Amino acid sequence: MMDILQILLSESFWAASLRIATPLIFGVLGALLCEKSGVLNLGIEGIFVAGAMAGWMAVWLGAGLWGGVIVAALVGAFFGLIHAILTVPLGLSQHVSGLGVTMFATSVSYFVYRTALPNVSSPPRIEPFQVLDIPILSELPFLGPVLFQQTGLTWLAIFMVGSVWYVMNRTPLGVAIQAVGDNPDSVDAQGLSVYGLRIGAVVAGSALMALGGAFLTMSAFDAFFFGMVNGRGWVCIALVIFASWRPGKAFLGALLFGAFDAFQVRLQTEVGALVPGQVFLMAPYILSIIALVVAARSADYPRALLTPWFKGQR
Amino acid sequence: MIRIEPRQAPSRLMTLGIPVLSAVVALALAAIPLAFAGAGIATAYQEMFKGIFGSVFAFTEMLTRATPLIFTGLAAALAFRARLWNIGAEGQLYLGAMAAVAVGAGAVDAPGFVLIPLVILFGCAAGAVGMAVPTVLKSRFGADEVVTTLLLNFVILIFLQMMLEGPLKDPMGLGWPQSPPILDQGMLPPLMDRMRVHSGFIIALVAAGVAQFMLVRSVWGFKLRAVGENAAAARHAGIRVNRSMMSVALVSGALAGMAGVSEVAGLKGYLTADLSPGFGYTGIVVAMLAGLSPAGVVVSALFIASVFVGADSMSRAMGVSSYLADLVVSMSLICVLIGGFTARYRITRVKPLRGEGA
Numbered sequence: 268m269m270d271i272l273q274i275l276l277s278e279s280f281w282a283a284s285l286r287i288a289t290p291l292i293f294g295v296l297g298a299l300l301c302e303k304s305g306v307l308n309l310g311i312e313g314i315f316v317a318g319a320m321a322g323w324m325a326v327w328l329g330a331g332l333w334g335g336v337i338v339a340a341l342v343g344a345f346f347g348l349i350h351a352i353l354t355v356p357l358g359l360s361q362h363v364s365g366l367g368v369t370m371f372a373t374s375v376s377y378f379v380y381r382t383a384l385p386n387v388s389s390p391p392r393i394e395p396f397q398v399l400d401i402p403i404l405s406e407l408p409f410l411g412p413v414l415f416q417q418t419g420l421t422w423l424a425i426f427m428v429g430s431v432w433y434v435m436n437r438t439p440l441g442v443a444i445q446a447v448g449d450n451p452d453s454v455d456a457q458g459l460s461v462y463g464l465r466i467g468a469v470v471a472g473s474a475l476m477a478l479g480g481a482f483l484t485m486s487a488f489d490a491f492f493f494g495m496v497n498g499r500g501w502v503c504i505a506l507v508i509f510a511s512w513r514p515g516k517a518f519l520g521a522l523l524f525g526a527f528d529a530f531q532v533r534l535q536t537e538v539g540a541l542v543p544g545q546v547f548l549m550a551p552y553i554l555s556i557i558a559l560v561v562a563a564r565s566a567d568y569p570r571a572l573l574t575p576w577f578k579g580q581r
Numbered sequence: 582m583i584r585i586e587p588r589q590a591p592s593r594l595m596t597l598g599i600p601v602l603s604a605v606v607a608l609a610l611a612a613i614p615l616a617f618a619g620a621g622i623a624t625a626y627q628e629m630f631k632g633i634f635g636s637v638f639a640f641t642e643m644l645t646r647a648t649p650l651i652f653t654g655l656a657a658a659l660a661f662r663a664r665l666w667n668i669g670a671e672g673q674l675y676l677g678a679m680a681a682v683a684v685g686a687g688a689v690d691a692p693g694f695v696l697i698p699l700v701i702l703f704g705c706a707a708g709a710v711g712m713a714v715p716t717v718l719k720s721r722f723g724a725d726e727v728v729t730t731l732l733l734n735f736v737i738l739i740f741l742q743m744m745l746e747g748p749l750k751d752p753m754g755l756g757w758p759q760s761p762p763i764l765d766q767g768m769l770p771p772l773m774d775r776m777r778v779h780s781g782f783i784i785a786l787v788a789a790g791v792a793q794f795m796l797v798r799s800v801w802g803f804k805l806r807a808v809g810e811n812a813a814a815a816r817h818a819g820i821r822v823n824r825s826m827m828s829v830a831l832v833s834g835a836l837a838g839m840a841g842v843s844e845v846a847g848l849k850g851y852l853t854a855d856l857s858p859g860f861g862y863t864g865i866v867v868a869m870l871a872g873l874s875p876a877g878v879v880v881s882a883l884f885i886a887s888v889f890v891g892a893d894s895m896s897r898a899m900g901v902s903s904y905l906a907d908l909v910v911s912m913s914l915i916c917v918l919i920g921g922f923t924a925r926y927r928i929t930r931v932k933p934l935r936g937e938g939a
Contacts (some may be wrong), residue, residue: 309727353915356585357922362666362727364918366865370911374904381902384620441791501731508725550740552732556724563723577585 273577274533278412280322281526285417286487286526290315292424293479294503295510295517296431297472301347303435303512304468305448305571309365310350311476313372313499314343318477320376324383324490326393332485339481346372347473348549351466358575369500380491390490396420418486420478425518427475432514444468448569451576461576476500498552505555509562512569520558527554585926590720599920600870600877604884607913614908618901625895632894633887639894641778645848647886649674649857650779651785652840653864654871654878655792660712660833663809666828669715669730670837671861672737673708677838678845679744680707682760682852685767693766697772700767700846701784701839708838709831711737718832722821734861736783742854751851760852769847781843785879789838792875805829861905866914872921885910 274280290561294311301308308314322339325527326332346368384391396418405415435441447454447464455461484491506524510516531547583857612622619904633643660667669674689699699792715729743757744750753761769780796802804825807815816822845852869884871877892906 349915353918358585359918359922363865363869366668366862367911367914370862370866370907371915374907374911378614378902378904378908380615381904385900385902434773452928455582472704498732498735501728501735503734505728508728519694543743543747545739549736549739552735556718556729556732556736559724559728560718560722563725579584 270537271534274530278409280529280533281409281413282416283532284522284526285413285421285531286525287528288521289417289421289424289480290479290487290499291503291506291521291524292428292518293475293482294500295506295521296427296514297343297479298429298503298507299510299512299514299517300444300472300475301469302507302572303448303569304444304465305356305451305574305576306351306465306469307361307365307504307573308347308350308368308469308472309362309363309504310346310368310372310473311503312496312498313369313376314346314476315480315483315496317346317372317376318343318480319478319484319495319575320380320480320491321409322481323393323568324380326485332394332396332419335485336423336478336481339477343473343477343480344470347470347476349468351469354575355462355465355469357545358577361573377493385557385567390492390559392489393485395484395489396486420482420486423478424482427513428518435514445569448571451571455576455578461578476503479503502551502555505551505559508566509558511562511565524551524554527551582724587926588924589632595924596872600744600881600917601874603916604870604913606916608888609789610912610916611905613907614900614905620899620901621653625899625901628898630896632891632898635894638776639890641773641776641895643784643883643886644778646890647882648782648785648847649840649844649860649869650863650882651782651789651879651886652719652836652843653860654835654867654882655864655875656833656840657864657868658873658875658878659792659796659805659836661809661868663805663829665714665716665829665833666727667715667730667833667837668713668727668835668865669733669861670840670864671857671859672730672734673711673834673837674844674857674861675737675741676707676711677704677841678852678856679741679749679841680704680838681842681845682749682763685763685846686761687764688852690764691766692760696767697769697846700763700835701842704842704846705835705838705905708836709834710867711838712830712834713827715877716827720826720842738854739823741852745852745854749852758854762851763846767846768850769843774830777848779843779847781847784843788839789875789879792836796875801828837864840864842891860872863910865904866910869914870917885913888913899909 292356318339322335322344325338326335350368352362353359360408398416401415405411443459443464445460451461506520510520528551531550535547615622615625626803658672681700684703685700715726718724719726749760751759751761772778804820808822808825812822844856867881870881888909889906893903896903
């Protein structure tokens with residue numbers, strides 16, 4: 268019991284939680300943006316893979332770390348555009364199109380990686396983002412190590428939480444995106460473009476998702492591995508529902524998830540002998556399912572989610 | 582301006598022609614990654630063709646590869662018809678395979694005519710349970726089955742690793758995480774000497790035939806389609822929607838479980854954690870290419886299996902990454918989606934009326 272308390276109070280635990288949460292924060296915000304406009308984006312898992320691969324490869328080819336981040340975002344936007352065209356003007360099944368984009372983005376990434384590096388047993392490494400040690404602030408008790416010893420990408424993620432919240436709730440654009448996900452007819456009646464808003468939201472959201480992937484290869488690790496995304500995208504889709512499509516709650520959900528993941532790793536070293544290690548590995552996925560079951564009925568779904576809209580048809 | 586309007590009814594030529602055209606377009610698009618990899622395009626297609634039709638062995642390999650894809654394709658096609666998004670065929674496949682080795686690898690010592698049906702029964706039951714859980718979560722709690730089935734795939738895969746290091750581990754396996762082999766009399770008999778194609782392929786064809794008949798001719802199939810087309814109207818008409826959903830879920834899960842049985846008891850003999858290279862997910866492409874028709878699933882599974890087998894042998898001969906096959910498969914999914922759109926809608930130009938802004 269004391270041990271558990273000790274874990275929960277330690278600085279390294281919360282620092283790790285925020286680190287684990289970072290890719291999920293990007294992913295949840297991206298999914299939120301797409302879904303708020305009425306489009307479910309199951310391409311997320313593949314866009315994570317593509318962002319991870321593209322960002323890493325850009326840095327490996329000499330683009331610089333922030334150059335890699337930009338490349339990842341652009342690649343994410345590209346795959347998002349495919350999904351947007353299929354689901355918005357063409358109005359095709361968002362489920363199937365999203366899965367198609369996941370398969371396409373994943374296989375393109377794997378194919379490009381294998382073609383560029385045909386015979387490597389150990390993947391080449393890059394110099395990843397370093398911890399931003401902000402002088403005085405990082406010496407604050409507790410908060411210092413937790414908040415001010417993270418990499419630039421974690422900072423970007425936290426900044427994006429605020430930005431997405433601001434855009435969605437305080438700007439006309441955000442109000443229009445929310446409206447197009449609730450009642451596209453009313454948006455059309457105001458002379459705004461339903462297609463434009465939805466495509467824009469999906470493209471921007473997909474760029475955010477790709478940054479989650481880029482964090483994996485450029486901050487959490489320093490190389491690209493097959494299967495490294497490992498369902499993180501799907502977890503984000505569950506977390507968005509849990510967060511009821513609110514940026515602040517999405518951040519908390521991701522952090523909670525990160526905390527749980529960090530906790531199970533520490534718990535594993537304490538009681539690892541008693542329980543098979545796989546029980547702990549399963550935990551994040553089961554936790555996501557539980558979160559979904561708990562939140563599903565009360566979640567505030569965008570009313571036009573999954574419903575295609577065609578101009579001139581009511 | 583351009584307007585999108587629905588067609589009256591898609592013609593028969595279109596419903597049949599579009600999947601074929603999509604497959605051809607996807608294959609043609611493979612020239613882009615081939616050029617990117619610096620391979621001779623004509624030779625590459627030739628190698629692919631040889632890899633499928635070049636010998637009896639190559640052709641039977643293609644049939645072997647198609648077998649699990651028919652099962653997972655049927656699992657997706659039936660579920661999607663009822664708008665039940667079972668994306669968990671990958672996990673259900675492994676549940677089926679685990680049940681098959683749990684029963685067939687020595688736990689029950691019986692002659693073949695008892696053991697084979699037993700292995701199939703347990704495998705299908707395990708797969709069915711695997712789909713029943715997310716279906717209950719959907720009807721009881723409103724939890725979206727897309728997300729739960731996707732997440733359960735990961736849970737089941739980790740559970741499999743746990744079993745392969747624990748109760749299902751082969752004590753003679755030299756420490757490798759693999760199950761003991763299924764007893765010889767429990768194996769699905771091979772169809773030809775010295776070839777790997779096995780009777781699972783015949784079972785798959787029969788399953789597709791039965792599924793087609795049930796879907797089109799039975800009350801069960803009628804209810805299923807009614808629920809898929811309009812759940813609210815079906816409920817009005819007195820169809821118990823949740824019950825109908827659950828019955829489709831069980832059949833879909835059982836078919837995915839059967840894919841696992843057929844791979845482990847027809848091909849490999851023992852179970853490892855890399856039994857399936859994504860057959861569950863590929864089944865979704867198979868089903869979509871087939872226009873969600875069980876009979877069509879057989880044809881599209883043969884096509885997808887050809888892509889995999891052909892690309893494999895091409896990549897061995899020319900050193901192009903075999904991920905090319907996954908690329909072609911995903912492109913054919915996107916092509917058939919777009920093709921399906923053109924079958925249902927047409928794009929027309931209409932002159933804007935004067936005074937009406939775009």
